[in-house]
Amino acid sequence: MTASAWTEDRIDRLRTLWIAGRSAARIARELDHGITRSAVLGKVYRLGLSAGRPPPPKAVVPRVARRRDRRPLTTAVLRAASTSLPDHGLATILSVRRCECRWPYGDPKVEGFSLCGRPVARGAFCGAHAAVAYRSERQTPESLETLAGLR
Template identity: 45%
Template sequence: MSLSIWTPERVAILERLWTDGLSASEIAARFPGITRNAVLGKLHRLGRLGRGRPMAPAKVRKAKPPQQPHARRPHHPPTAAKRPPPVAMPIWAGQVARVEALRSWHCRWPIGDPHEPGFAFCGRRVAARPYCGDHRAVAYQPASTATRGVGAKARDNRRGQA
């Protein structure tokens, strides 16, 4: 037979302390060998959780005046002036290469629409790069400082570039 830790005297003290506004942790500290969870469990079984405890007064909220409907601004599509000007493509007056004729030393810059019959590649001679000098200048442009990420700036600082 096990002895209950909750004697009628302890239950009376528990209810009084709970009604006085003490927390479950504070009540458990007054009873040696009883945990906060044991206090909460007993209060739950007694049906005392949430009742008999002083509650904070409800905050009164001020009524907000009704909002006036906002006038919608007209939607303007982005203008072409905000876009950077297109880069002039170099024109190669030499022989263009079809995909079947491409070799490792040919420039692989596409010319035309791949779905059209006249599609080809630049075909100029290159040295260990996919594009010739003119097309490389178009393909590999340095990012502006506004569009570069933090990592790129930190990397440049490590390299001694500013």
């Protein structure tokens, strides 16, 4: 019969380290002598220690700056926004980053398809594209024609 690797001293040390918030891998390294991460997790489960452990702190994710001015977008603002739009994208589907505009240029099935790639101002779009994409007021046919550049 083989002796167990879990002596009373190791079990006490496991309890102390686990309650202190150490990871199973780190506890295994500190206990040494053939104790693996899986062995630590199994012993934690059998001892019922996981129920009393507080959850790990959540990672803080920086928030994207939001538009503070909540007034409805007028046709003048939309016209000004549409004149500042480039005629092609700066990023591809593989190169666009998390805080870059995802406004599509062209057909995704055709070569040369790109995304805007400018810094995000609201949602997933830059300021100019957000002005087109997010409209809070009910649109009239005249304002939609102006938006489309038909007027």
